[in-house]
Amino acid sequence: MKIDSIHTLEKLKEKSFKKVYLRNPNEAIYDDQKDILVCGGTGCIASDSNQLIKNLNLILKARGYDHKVNIIKTGCFGFCEQGPIVKIQPDNIFYVKVVPKDAKDIIDQHIIGGHQVERLLYKNPTNEERIHKHKDIPFYKKQLRIALRNCGRVNPEDIYEYVAFSGYEALGKALAKSPEEVIDLIKKSGLRGRGGGGFPTGLKWQLTRESEGDIKYIICNADEGDPGAFMDRSILEGDPHSIIEAMIIGGYAIGANHGIIYIRAEYPLAVERLNISIKQARELGLLGENIFNSNFNFEINIKYGAGAFVCGEETALINSVEGRRGEPSNKPPYPAQEGYWSRPTCVNNVETFANIPPIILNGPDWFSSIGTKESKGTKVFALAGKINNIGLVEVPMGTTLREIIYDVGGGIHKGHKFKAVQTGGPSGGVITEKDLDTPIDYEHLAEIGSMMGSGGMIVMDETNCMVNISKFYMEFIMDESCGRCTPCRVGTKRMHEYLQKITNGEATMENLDNLEQLAYMIKDGSLCGLGQTAPNPILSTLKYFSDEYISHIKDKVCPTKECKELSTPKNREVQI
Amino acid sequence: MPNVQIEPPHSDLPREKFEQLSSYIDSLDTARGALIEILHKAQDLFGYLPRDVQLFVARKIGIPAAEVFGVVTFYSYFTTSPKGKHTISVCMGTACFVKGSDEIFQAFKEKLNINSQETTKDGLFTLNNVRCIGACGLAPVVMVDEKVYGKVTLEDVEHIINTYRKEDSI
Numbered sequence A: 001m002k003i004d005s006i007h008t009l010e011k012l013k014e015k016s017f018k019k020v021y022l023r024n025p026n027e028a029i030y031d032d033q034k035d036i037l038v039c040g041g042t043g044c045i046a047s048d049s050n051q052l053i054k055n056l057n058l059i060l061k062a063r064g065y066d067h068k069v070n071i072i073k074t075g076c077f078g079f080c081e082q083g084p085i086v087k088i089q090p091d092n093i094f095y096v097k098v099v100p101k102d103a104k105d106i107i108d109q110h111i112i113g114g115h116q117v118e119r120l121l122y123k124n125p126t127n128e129e130r131i132h133k134h135k136d137i138p139f140y141k142k143q144l145r146i147a148l149r150n151c152g153r154v155n156p157e158d159i160y161e162y163v164a165f166s167g168y169e170a171l172g173k174a175l176a177k178s179p180e181e182v183i184d185l186i187k188k189s190g191l192r193g194r195g196g197g198g199f200p201t202g203l204k205w206q207l208t209r210e211s212e213g214d215i216k217y218i219i220c221n222a223d224e225g226d227p228g229a230f231m232d233r234s235i236l237e238g239d240p241h242s243i244i245e246a247m248i249i250g251g252y253a254i255g256a257n258h259g260i261i262y263i264r265a266e267y268p269l270a271v272e273r274l275n276i277s278i279k280q281a282r283e284l285g286l287l288g289e290n291i292f293n294s295n296f297n298f299e300i301n302i303k304y305g306a307g308a309f310v311c312g313e314e315t316a317l318i319n320s321v322e323g324r325r326g327e328p329s330n331k332p333p334y335p336a337q338e339g340y341w342s343r344p345t346c347v348n349n350v351e352t353f354a355n356i357p358p359i360i361l362n363g364p365d366w367f368s369s370i371g372t373k374e375s376k377g378t379k380v381f382a383l384a385g386k387i388n389n390i391g392l393v394e395v396p397m398g399t400t401l402r403e404i405i406y407d408v409g410g411g412i413h414k415g416h417k418f419k420a421v422q423t424g425g426p427s428g429g430v431i432t433e434k435d436l437d438t439p440i441d442y443e444h445l446a447e448i449g450s451m452m453g454s455g456g457m458i459v460m461d462e463t464n465c466m467v468n469i470s471k472f473y474m475e476f477i478m479d480e481s482c483g484r485c486t487p488c489r490v491g492t493k494r495m496h497e498y499l500q501k502i503t504n505g506e507a508t509m510e511n512l513d514n515l516e517q518l519a520y521m522i523k524d525g526s527l528c529g530l531g532q533t534a535p536n537p538i539l540s541t542l543k544y545f546s547d548e549y550i551s552h553i554k555d556k557v558c559p560t561k562e563c564k565e566l567s568t569p570k571n572r573e574v575q576i
Numbered sequence B: 001m002p003n004v005q006i007e008p009p010h011s012d013l014p015r016e017k018f019e020q021l022s023s024y025i026d027s028l029d030t031a032r033g034a035l036i037e038i039l040h041k042a043q044d045l046f047g048y049l050p051r052d053v054q055l056f057v058a059r060k061i062g063i064p065a066a067e068v069f070g071v072v073t074f075y076s077y078f079t080t081s082p083k084g085k086h087t088i089s090v091c092m093g094t095a096c097f098v099k100g101s102d103e104i105f106q107a108f109k110e111k112l113n114i115n116s117q118e119t120t121k122d123g124l125f126t127l128n129n130v131r132c133i134g135a136c137g138l139a140p141v142v143m144v145d146e147k148v149y150g151k152v153t154l155e156d157v158e159h160i161i162n163t164y165r166k167e168d169s170i
């Protein structure tokens, strides 16, 4: 079957709806059918959720209930700390830390007996009470899931489930408009790039459209370089069709017939799901020629990265897609003017794309009503480190860091004390207690010396040494510097050497001054964003925790004892 | 792409793998811009990218060997030495780092007596560090081949190594 009009899509949606009606909150349910949703994200699979699914299926069969219950393997629910997650619909019951042997109780007690399995319910850490409903769990209360709307809701390997939740409707709508109208709509929504730069997406589309040339390309940046973040990966694994749909819309808007997804080879599950989705979309005529009978043709193929952080930078990415060393090029010309094979090319991030279909479906006013003055919509963060609720969260722009850390994140791990939070990964900086009430958006985060980045958010407590953490980031950058420009290649090495000296207790105060000067030189002298932002972790920790640096240097003491060389008995004796 | 017949080099590497690689390259519409895909395929086939394989690719698609070498060395995913039977990857992503993964990594280095990217003499283990595998909720995380170990403690290190040693001696 081919979808050749909005009308056939509507019909398919109706037909597919019976697959998902139990999961629709507005549906009144009169039968005793159930859906058991099991998280198939990387974290939960690591905790054996595949075996759990096998067990559930076996027991269902043995009890003769397999015709009444569907087991659906979904993408990430976000609440990774409590994984593996199981959700029963339409009951809206949310089970946490479910291990394979719990399958028996879920089927016998809940499905057959009609009683919830009390011990698997999430326990509210503040009052020890069990919480029954998914929607009542504090972790989810302040979240608003737009980019993650389908993660934990659909089977990502089934295009019909995506269609049942309005999938590809935005594409149909967009193709009925002119490309300029689509661009206008995105501009009006206020959507800005989620890959870190925050460049207005509609404007980027317009610039690429207006560039001379009959062949253009649209690229999805799925290189996700921040080492400690997994937003893009989870979207690709949990809702691959939304990215494909958005790329077709983007292609139509800018005038490209060819899309490329540049993805890390280290993400095998995401790659597999993308391949499945592309094949399914082709079979339904959503990719290929004359899509929705509109004369618009579009194809997507996948290109693999090979483990180089700098390839997340768009010009380096394009060099890599062309099969070369992924070194950045000078801008201008910008990719929108001269990109892949010197043709106008639009590069967008995965999460940016994930926002496109809802904007088209619900309208730009809906989207721009969420967020702050300059930053509209939501942002996904990979919340990790010394925090209770590690996981993937999506909050409206303007939510404060305190709300994310304490309300959504459930506060600091094991009753420890908050020390700092790092956003922006190795290009960002630390934020301390005094700035926790800052509303999250591009401008405010930059004002307090950090940046939005792509969504890594690492919380640190009083046992983390700030010198050690900047050394960690510097080591990463030093390894990843592509070597093309000297300030970055040599400079990051020198900075790392200084940090090594400090954590070994061998540095002088003069070294510290040199380190700071060097940091500013590299910031100004590097060719691409990697080098230009590399000193940020050092500069921001120096700003807020200079006493910690000084203690390492003058007293030869690491206050947190994290630096081993400065916490051995030998050194302590010297101190006395 | 047009069929260019290139004789595989005389080496200990299996001839049929060269033939498989050759027909993969022939099956591509064009080799233009496809070097990285070809190298991924080659590494899948041979397990690593020795000099002879790199030379073969260069001659087959008609580009200088130096260009192939330049790409292989640029990307950390490509390796020019053979891997051990099991690959132990310690996650050094930030979330794992703040939960002490550097100590875990250190312990593996000491217990196996090798450095990062090296293989033990008996060919059983290669040690690696990787960046965020997406299981931050289980930090610190260690992956052996495809299996993920979460919340790894220093005491677990020896146990993990022994599991694979034992399995191998049976």
Ligand SMILES: Cc1cc2nc3c(=O)[nH]c(=O)nc-3n(C[C@H](O)[C@H](O)[C@H](O)COP(=O)(O)O)c2cc1C
Residues within 6 Å of the ligand: A192, A193, A194, A195, A196, A197, A198, A199, A201, A221, A222, A223, A224, A225, A226, A309, A310, A311, A312, A313, A314, A315, A347, A348, A349, A350, A352, A353, A454, A528, A529, A530
């Ligand atoms: C060193 C460096 C690394 C980057 N890594 C990524 C990345 O992993 N993912 C990403 O989407 N953008 C990354 N970017 C930003 C891209 O260059 C580009 O701005 C982005 O993909 C544009 O998409 P957007 O406008 O939708 O955000 C990186 C930039 C720099 C300087």
Ligand code: FES
Residues within 6 Å of the ligand: A227, A228, A229, B091, B092, B093, B094, B095, B096, B097, B131, B132, B133, B134, B135, B136, B137, B139, B141
């Ligand atoms: S940082 Fe180790 S799994 Fe994410």
